[in-house]
Amino acid sequence: MTESVLLGMPSRKPQRVASRVGKSYFVRTYGCQMNEHDSERISGLLESDGMVPASAPESADVVILNTCTIRENADMKLYGYLGSLKAVKDEHPGMQILVGGCMAQRDREAILERAGWVDVVFGTHNTHRVLDLLDHSEEWGPVAEVWDETTSVEDMPSMLPANRDSDHSAWVTITIGCNNSCTFCIVPMVRGREISRRPSDIINEVKQLAGEGVVEVTLLGQNVNSYGRDLDLNGRSPIFADLLRRVGEVEGIRRIRYTSPHPKDIKEDVMYAMAESAAVCEQLHFPLQSGSDSILAAMHRGYNGERFLEKLEMARRIIPDLAVSTDIIVGFPGETEQDFQDTLDVVAAARFDSAFTFQYSPRPGTPAATMPGHIEKAVIQERFERLVALQNAITFEKNMEQVGKTEEVLVEGPSKKNPLVATARTRGNRPVHVDGKFDAGRFMSVEIIRAAPHNLFGVVV
Ligand code: 5AD
Ligand code: SF4
Numbered sequence: 001m002t003e004s005v006l007l008g009m010p011s012r013k014p015q016r017v018a019s020r021v022g023k024s025y026f027v028r029t030y031g032c033q034m035n036e037h038d039s040e041r042i043s044g045l046l047e048s049d050g051m052v053p054a055s056a057p058e059s060a061d062v063v064i065l066n067t068c069t070i071r072e073n074a075d076m077k078l079y080g081y082l083g084s085l086k087a088v089k090d091e092h093p094g095m096q097i098l099v100g101g102c103m104a105q106r107d108r109e110a111i112l113e114r115a116g117w118v119d120v121v122f123g124t125h126n127t128h129r130v131l132d133l134l135d136h137s138e139e140w141g142p143v144a145e146v147w148d149e150t151t152s153v154e155d156m157p158s159m160l161p162a163n164r165d166s167d168h169s170a171w172v173t174i175t176i177g178c179n180n181s182c183t184f185c186i187v188p189m190v191r192g193r194e195i196s197r198r199p200s201d202i203i204n205e206v207k208q209l210a211g212e213g214v215v216e217v218t219l220l221g222q223n224v225n226s227y228g229r230d231l232d233l234n235g236r237s238p239i240f241a242d243l244l245r246r247v248g249e250v251e252g253i254r255r256i257r258y259t260s261p262h263p264k265d266i267k268e269d270v271m272y273a274m275a276e277s278a279a280v281c282e283q284l285h286f287p288l289q290s291g292s293d294s295i296l297a298a299m300h301r302g303y304n305g306e307r308f309l310e311k312l313e314m315a316r317r318i319i320p321d322l323a324v325s326t327d328i329i330v331g332f333p334g335e336t337e338q339d340f341q342d343t344l345d346v347v348a349a350a351r352f353d354s355a356f357t358f359q360y361s362p363r364p365g366t367p368a369a370t371m372p373g374h375i376e377k378a379v380i381q382e383r384f385e386r387l388v389a390l391q392n393a394i395t396f397e398k399n400m401e402q403v404g405k406t407e408e409v410l411v412e413g414p415s416k417k418n419p420l421v422a423t424a425r426t427r428g429n430r431p432v433h434v435d436g437k438f439d440a441g442r443f444m445s446v447e448i449i450r451a452a453p454h455n456l457f458g459v460v461v
Contacts, residue, residue: 019049019050020046020049020050020051020061020062020134021049021050021051022050022051022052023050023051023052023061023062024051024052024053024054024059024060024061024062025043025046025051025052025053025054025060025061025062025063025064026053026054026055026056026057026059026060026062026063026064027039027042027043027063027064027065027066028057028063028064028065028066028081029066030065030066030067030068030074030077030078030101031066031067031068031070031074031101031102032068032070033171033218033220033259034173034176034220035066035067035068035101035102036165036171037171037173037220038066038100038101038124038127039064039066040162040163040164040165040171041127041160041161041162042064042066042100042127042130043162043163044160044161044162044163045127045128045130045131045160045161046062046130046131047161047163048161049131057085057088058088058092060095061094061095061096062095062096062097062098062134063085063088063095063096063097063098064097064098064099064100064130065078065081065082065097065098065099065100065101066100066101067099067100067101067102067103067104068101068102068103069101069102069103069106069186069190069363070102070185070186070187070363071358071361071363072361072362072363073361074103075103078099078103079114079115082097082099082115082117082118083115085097085117086115086117089117096119096120096134096137096138097117097118097119097120098118098119098120098121098122098130098133098134099111099115099118099120099121099122100121100122100123100124100127100130101124102124102186102187102190102191104121104122104123104124104144104146105123105124105125105146105190105191106186106189106190107121108121108123108144108146109121109144111144112142112144116142118142119134119137119141119142119143120133120134120136120137120142120143120144120145121142121143121144121145121146122144122145122146123145123146123147124146124176124190124191125146125147125176125192126145126146126147127160128160129145133145166412166440166441167212167213167214167440167441168213168214168215168216168410168440168441169214169215169216169217169218169410170209170214170216170217170218171217171218171220172202172205172206172209172217172218172219172220173197173220173221174196174197174202174219174220174221174224174227174240174243174258175194175195175196175197175220175221175222175223175224175226175227176191176192176194176195176221176222177191177192177193177194177195177222178191178194178222178223179193179194179223179226179229180222180223180262180300181300181367182289182299182300182301183298183299183300183366183367183368183371184289184299184329184332184360184363184366184368185363185366186363186365186366187222189365189366191222193230194221194222194223194226194229194230195230196221196227196228196229196230196231196238198231198233198238199228199233199238199242199243199246202219202243202247203246203247203250206247206250206253207250209253210250210251210252210253211252213441214252214253215252215253215254215255215410215441215443216253216254216255216256216257216410217247217253217255217256217257218256218257218258218259219243219244219247219256219257219258219259220258220259221258221259221260222260223260223261223262223265224240224258224259224260224261225240225261225262225265225266225267225270226240226262226265227239227240227243228240228243239269240270240273241267241269241270241272241273242273244256244258244270244273244274244277244280245273245276245277247277247279248273248277248278248279248280249277253279254279254410254443255279255281255410255427256277256279256280256281257280257281257283257429259285260285260287260327261284261285261286262287262302263286263287263288263301263302263303263307263308263311264301264302264303265302266286266311266315268314268318271314271315271318271319272318274318274319275318275319281427281428281429282319282320282321282322282323282427282428283322283323283324283325283427283428283429284315284319284322284323284324284325285324285325285326285327286311286312286315286324286325286326286352287326287327288308288326288327288328288343288346288347288350288352289301289327289328289329290328290329290332290335290339290342290343291305291308291342291343291344291345291346291347292305292335292338292339292340292342292343293305293342294334294339295332295334295335295339295342295343298332298333298334298368298371299329299332299368300367305342305345305346308346308350309346309349309350312324312350321428322428323353323426323427323428323429323430324350324352324353325352325353325354325355325356325429326350326352326354326355326356327355327356327357327358328343328347328355328356328357328358328387329358329359329360330343330357330358330359330360330380330383330384330387331359331360331375331379331380331383331384332360332368332375333360333362333368333371333372333373333374333375334371334372334373335360335373335375335383340383340386340387343387344386344387344390347387347390347391347394348390348394351394351397351398352391352394352395353395353398353428353430354391354395355391355395357384357387357388357391359380359381359384360375360380362374392453395453395454396451396452396453399430399451399452399453399454399455399456400451402426402430402448402451402456403448403449403450403451403456404447404448405447405448406445406446406447406448406461407426407427407432407445407446407447407448407458408426408427408443408444408445409424409425409426409432409434409443409444409445409446409458410424410425410441410442410443411423411424411434411438411439411440411441411442411443411444412424412425412440413440414437415433419437420435420436420437421433421434421435421436422434422435422436422437422438424438424444424446424458426456430455430456431454431455431456432446432448432455432456432457432458433455433456433457433458434446434457434458434459434460435459436460444460445460445461446458446459446460446461447459447461
């Protein structure tokens with residue numbers, strides 16, 4: 001039986017099933033840091049119910065897929081993976097499969113129709129209901145539950161227990177949802193209107209994390225610059241620059257990062273808050289998307305290439321040694337060779353330290369998906385390769401400029417390739433390899449002795 005309970009709680013409260021103590025779970029996360037953060041909360045909830053992590057989905061009693069829908073290949077990957085899980089479940093009666101996250105929010109019970117072996121579909125705003133939904137499906141069969149406008153700040157996953165991947169670094173959600181209308185982007189449709197957490201809740205969470213030994217926090221929101229606009233604290237809305245300063249005062253937190261700002265909204269106040277708060281790292285993710293004025297207008301980005309570069313210059317003037325990363329989409333509908341050249345020109349002028357480059361992928365329901373002038377795959381691929389080549393060269397040059405500098409790095413752990421080498425990060429978020437075994441979470445001073453295209457090598461000084 002498929003019971004589909006949409007936009008609300010199941011009408012019948014299920015009875016508590018036998019305890020899950022000792023049962024195992026496996027979470028696979030697709031997509032962005034928001035999802036990774038939500039997955040930590042899902043793991044925390046399951047562990048609060050006595051469950052233990054499994055090393056692989058094949059041996060888990062409960063498998064959770066936390067999905068993404070930002071680009072088309074994310075959808076395809078999910079259905080491919082669900083197909084392979086069916087065979088695992090056939091061999092493992094009683095296994096429960098849960099699908100959460102953005103794609104679940106968007107497709108809702110369509111997932112149960114397409115993959116009848118899924119037990120629970122839950123949306124981006126009801127992570128906190130995972131245990132109840134597991135009970136529900138055990139008793140009454142498959143269930144899909146997503147919430148929409150009823151969502152409140154209380155539903156934010158940050159309020160839930162977390163099982164963090166790292167002991168020294170943590171994500172902190174400051175807003176969920178997005179009020180912008182970038183025409184390529186599905187996030188506003190899926191994650192809904194922007195909701196900000198109260199500053200006091202955020203500060204309390206950061207203090208608690210510091211008390212647990214966390215030294216680095218990354219503040220998360222789709223557009224952190226609009227933080228607080230929906231809040232009214234004694235007739236006044238809190239602003240992001242003040243929040244950043246307050247987080248910067250929390251004792252024990254030595255590094256603060258945030259993602260993402262929106263170039264149209266970023267102002268000097270945030271840059272000064274960064275420059276004047278010792279703990280806020282000299283690092284900015286500044287998503288360009290395109291360098292062509294007409295494509296930027298069609299994307300509804302609210303700036304042109306020149307304005308973007310002016311804002312970047314302002315940021316670099318106020319924050320010396322700022323490391324800047326960006327997001328760029330190639331092949332937006334109507335993009336001509338000249339538009340693409342404009343993107344290359346802005347990339348050359350901006351000299352980003354690194355870039356996440358994407359091929360445009362039409363998302364059903366977004367304005368861009370029905371715009372004229374969709375670009376052939378081969379053309380997108382060829383432009384994409386030219387962009388990547390240009391950015392790789394700039395990244396390498398930027399890395400070489402680091403050689404000879406002494407940097408404070410935070411150790412993340414042994415490098416993936418060699419346990420005798422540690423991977424650490426500079427304040428600018430550049431990865432540095434250091435010979436030797438060092439504990440994760442340790443700060444040390446290193447001299448950068450060599451640069452590779454995508455990372456640096458250092459020795460302890
Ligand atoms: N196609 C390609 N890239 C996209 N992004 C968002 N939507 C799309 C899409 N439809 C990229 C943007 C955004 C990043 C998170 O993903 O560059 O900043
Ligand atoms: Fe999407 Fe634009 Fe909102 Fe970012 S700001 S989440 S790209 S709509």
